[in-house]
Amino acid sequence: MLYSLRNLRKIYSGRTVLDLPELFIEKGKIYGLLGPNGSGKTTLLSILSFLDAPSAGTVFFNDRPVSFSGKALQALRRQVVLVDQHPILFSTSVYKNVEFGLKVRKLSTGKRRRIIEESLDRVGMRGFAEADGRGLSGGETQRVAIARALACSPDVILFDEPTASVDISNQIAIENIIRDLHDDAGITVILSTHNLFQAAKLAQEKIYLFEGRTSQAAYENIFSGEAFSEGQNHFCRISEKVTIPIRPGHRERIKVALNPGSVKLLPDTEKGEGAGIFEGRVIQLTQEKKGVRVLTDIGIPLSILLKNREYSLSDLRVGNPVRIQVFDYGVEVI
Numbered sequence: 001m002l003y004s005l006r007n008l009r010k011i012y013s014g015r016t017v018l019d020l021p022e023l024f025i026e027k028g029k030i031y032g033l034l035g036p037n038g039s040g041k042t043t044l045l046s047i048l049s050f051l052d053a054p055s056a057g058t059v060f061f062n063d064r065p066v067s068f069s070g071k072a073l074q075a076l077r078r079q080v081v082l083v084d085q086h087p088i089l090f091s092t093s094v095y096k097n098v099e100f101g102l103k104v105r106k107l108s109t110g111k112r113r114r115i116i117e118e119s120l121d122r123v124g125m126r127g128f129a130e131a132d133g134r135g136l137s138g139g140e141t142q143r144v145a146i147a148r149a150l151a152c153s154p155d156v157i158l159f160d161e162p163t164a165s166v167d168i169s170n171q172i173a174i175e176n177i178i179r180d181l182h183d184d185a186g187i188t189v190i191l192s193t194h195n196l197f198q199a200a201k202l203a204q205e206k207i208y209l210f211e212g213r214t215s216q217a218a219y220e221n222i223f224s225g226e227a228f229s230e231g232q233n234h235f236c237r238i239s240e241k242v243t244i245p246i247r248p249g250h251r252e253r254i255k256v257a258l259n260p261g262s263v264k265l266l267p268d269t270e271k272g273e274g275a276g277i278f279e280g281r282v283i284q285l286t287q288e289k290k291g292v293r294v295l296t297d298i299g300i301p302l303s304i305l306l307k308n309r310e311y312s313l314s315d316l317r318v319g320n321p322v323r324i325q326v327f328d329y330g331v332e333v334i
């Protein structure tokens with residue numbers, strides 16, 4: 001087994017944010033790590049990449065217990081690399097950015113050149129070798145960060161939301177790169193994503209996290225909140241600004257899943273406030289098989305699925321304002 005996690009916990013200021021009695025990850029597969037904001041995906045990735053130690057429990061890597069200190073950790077960090085959600089490149093050429101890890105390993109100039117060119121080729125960025133790393137778009141930066149990771153010839157690459165801040169064309173390119181890493185180079189990939197469709201497309205195995213624990217269900221838009229009633233109307237308060245209508249019969253703290261297909265897009269002209277109506281911004285647009293997924297920020301990140309026709313009639317753009325309505329029938333208490 002590549003990873004076995006036993007009784008693993010991460011505790012921040014007395015709060016348990018990760019609680020995994022048992023988790024196994026096999027070699028040579030692509031794993032999708034799914035879960036709402038704050039469910040512990042990034043925390044788990046930083047432990048799996050040996051950048052952060054668990055508060056309790058044991059991580060076995062290739063069947064050996066990992067000690068999160070000392071020299072052995074350096075060797076493990078070469079085998080496993082994490083590509084951050086917002087990678088930071090140095091203010092120098094793309095070439096030199098990729099070269100950095102290789103210089104540390106004291107490889108000859110010729111060997112370095114070959115590895116850098118190969119890595120940049122794999123991500124389609126060889127033409128950018130002399131460009132300044134700081135002048136690239138989000139998607140290009142992400143691709144260079146992948147090349148930088150690849151240059152270290154790791155056995156495992158972890159991605160934290162690899163396509164969260166890139167446009168659609170880069171998203172497709174990055175998904176293809178990830179697929180090739182697995183298919184051609186046999187690298188084990190673990191990627192966190194909010195996007196169930198992306199996980200379905202890329203991953204052979206899925207791990208669902210909710211509030212730091214693994215969960216079985218593939219629900220989307222999962223939130224916790226307080227259920228309350230006002231007369232005949234029933235609500236769940238998810239945050240200070242976001243209260244959604246729910247069906248009757250619930251009290252106190254509940255978990256809800258909002259079906260992305262039953263959230264309605266309201267035209268700009270339809271003004272007025274009401275239960276379940278929210279204003280926010282478009283964060284990300286993704287073409288999927290069944291339609292277009294719109295990630296919105298309405299005070300909470302909410303994913304909506306629009307039919308292609310509905311999308312083409314709208315003028316949704318990343319960064320633009322959006323008005324939506326949530327209905328009680330689209331909210332499942334789980």
Ligand SMILES: Nc1ncnc2c1ncn2[C@@H]1O[C@H](COP(=O)(O)OP(=O)(O)OP(=O)(O)O)[C@@H](O)[C@H]1O
Nearest residue numbers: 012013017035036037038039040041042043044192
């Ligand atoms: N350094 C830290 N100190 C205190 N709390 C933290 C720290 N890092 C993470 N947390 C908390 O741990 C929980 C899990 O966070 P984490 O970033 O792992 O979630 P996530 O699933 O990656 O979320 P997102 O999708 O928003 O990135 C959150 O409640 C977060 O506030």
